[in-house]
Amino acid sequence: MRYFAVTFFVLLSFSAFSQQTTVRGTVVNDNTLLPLWNINIVNVNLVRGAITDAKGNFEIEANVNDILLISSLGFQSIEIKVTNDWIKNKSSRIHLTEKAYALEEVVIPPYDLTGYLEVDSKLIPEKENYWYSISGLSKRYEGGENSPNAFSRVVGSLFNPADMLYNFFGKKPKELRKLKELKKDDKLMSLLQTKYDRETIYLLLGIDKKDLAEILERCSYSDTFAQTANDLQILEAISGCYEEYKILKKK
Incomplete structure (x- = not known):
C-alpha cells in the first residue's frame, strides 16, 4: 500500500510538472525567409506574452493545445495550437505573410485658416x-x-x-x-x-x-x-x- 501511494504521488507530480513547459520557435518572413524581429506572441490560454529577438527567436510558457496568437504590424496574424510534436521537438519555424495595403483617400475638412x-x-x-x-x-x-x-x-x-x-x-x-x-x-x-x-x-x-x-x-x-x-x-x-x-x- 505504501509502495502504491508513493508511486501514485510520483506519477501525479510528474503529470503536473509535464502539463506546462516552455516552447520555442523562430518567426520568419514567408516571402524572404529572413527572421522577423519584434513579433508579438501571446498565449491566450495562460495569458502570457513574448517578443521575438533579432534572430526571430522566442520562448513562451505553454501547455499542449494552448493557442498562440502571432502578430505584428504589416503582417497577417495567425493562431497556432501547441502540439505534442512541438514540445517534443523543442522548437518550431513559423512563417508570417506580409499584408498588402491600399492607400485610402484622405479628406481634409475646409477650414479658412489665417496662419495666426x-x-x-x-x-x-x-x-x-x-x-x-x-x-x-x-x-x-x-x-x-x-x-x-x-x-x-x-x-x-x-x-x-x-x-x-x-x-x-x-x-x-x-x-x-x-x-x-x-x-x-x-x-x-x-x-x-x-x-x-x-x-x-x-x-x-x-x-x-x-x-x-x-x-x-x-x-x-x-x-x-x-x-x-x-x-x-x-x-x-x-x-x-x-x-x-x-x-x-x-x-
Whole structure:
C-alpha cells in the first residue's frame, strides 16, 4: 500500500510538472525567409506574452493545445495550437505573410485658416467628451461627445440589472480571471500597450468586434476612446468597469 501511494504521488507530480513547459520557435518572413524581429506572441490560454529577438527567436510558457496568437504590424496574424510534436521537438519555424495595403483617400475638412495660431485655434472645432464622477468610485466615466443624455446613459448602464457586461462575465468566469492574470505578466502588458488591432482581446475574452463595441458602450466609454485606446487600456477599462459594477450591484 505504501509502495502504491508513493508511486501514485510520483506519477501525479510528474503529470503536473509535464502539463506546462516552455516552447520555442523562430518567426520568419514567408516571402524572404529572413527572421522577423519584434513579433508579438501571446498565449491566450495562460495569458502570457513574448517578443521575438533579432534572430526571430522566442520562448513562451505553454501547455499542449494552448493557442498562440502571432502578430505584428504589416503582417497577417495567425493562431497556432501547441502540439505534442512541438514540445517534443523543442522548437518550431513559423512563417508570417506580409499584408498588402491600399492607400485610402484622405479628406481634409475646409477650414479658412489665417496662419495666426491664436485665431486659427478658435476656428477649428474641438471635440469634448463629458466625464462624470460617481460618489464612492475612484474612476471617472466618459459620457460621450456633447450628448445631453450622457449622464443618464452612464447611470443607466451601471444600474441596469440586465447589463450585458455583467451577464457576459457571469457566464464566462474564466475570461474574467484572464483579465486579472494580465497584471502578473509585465511582458504581456508592455506588448498590449503597443497593440491596437483588438485581435488579442477577441481571443482572450472570446468575443467579437460587435461584442466589444457593446461592452464599451455599456460602460459609457466614448467612440473616441474605443478608437484611439491601445489594447491594454481597453482591457483595463473593461476590468475596472466590471469590478465597479459588482460593487454597485451588491449595494
